[in-house]
Structures are given as structure tokens and as C-alpha cells.
Amino acid sequence: MIRVMLPYHLRTLASVDGEVQLDVAAPATQRAVLDALEARFPMLRGTIRDHGSDRRRAMLRFFACEEDLSNDPPDTPLPEAVASGAEPFWIVGAIAGG
DSSP states (O other), rough: OOEEOOHHHHHHHHHHHHOOOEEOOOOOOOOOHHHHHHHHHHHGGGTTTTTOOOOOOTTTTEEETTTEEETTTTBBBBHHHHHHHHSOEEEEEEEOOO
């Protein structure tokens, strides 16, 4: 079981409170987690990854175990603490301003 923390606007869109728990087959990767998330919550398709390229949207970041995983290849295995459910996989809205 993978625990996923979504930013407020995506939790609202998916109509969930708090964290989302997903069953993801090993090896747990960013791609596998996002595929499972979008399968369970189809309304999130295109909000986290671009429809055509599956690239992460520019204003979202991925974190796990206090590390920024945003620029890691999508098929890199997630840390064991995330794969075991001990730590969540965070999807965080980036902050921009002037």
C-alpha cells in the first residue's frame, strides 16, 4: 500500500479528505503510483501529468522521505519507506510569485 498526499485543489477535485491509499504492484515507481492514482480518480488525469507526454506538470513537485523526486526518471523505484507505506509520497503544488 502506498500513501499519497495530494495538494488541496487536487483533493477537492477528487473529493477526498486527507491521504489517499493505493495498492501498487512492486516495484513502486512514480509512474506506477500516478497510473494507480489516475485509474482510481479519473478526474485527475491531465492535472498531474500532461496527457500526451506523461511529463510532470510544471507547477507540481514530488517528494518522499524529505527528498525532491521531481526530476527523477518516472521508472526509478521509490524509497523503501514509501513502498512499504511507512512514509507518504507527496504531490505538492509549487509556489510562484513575483
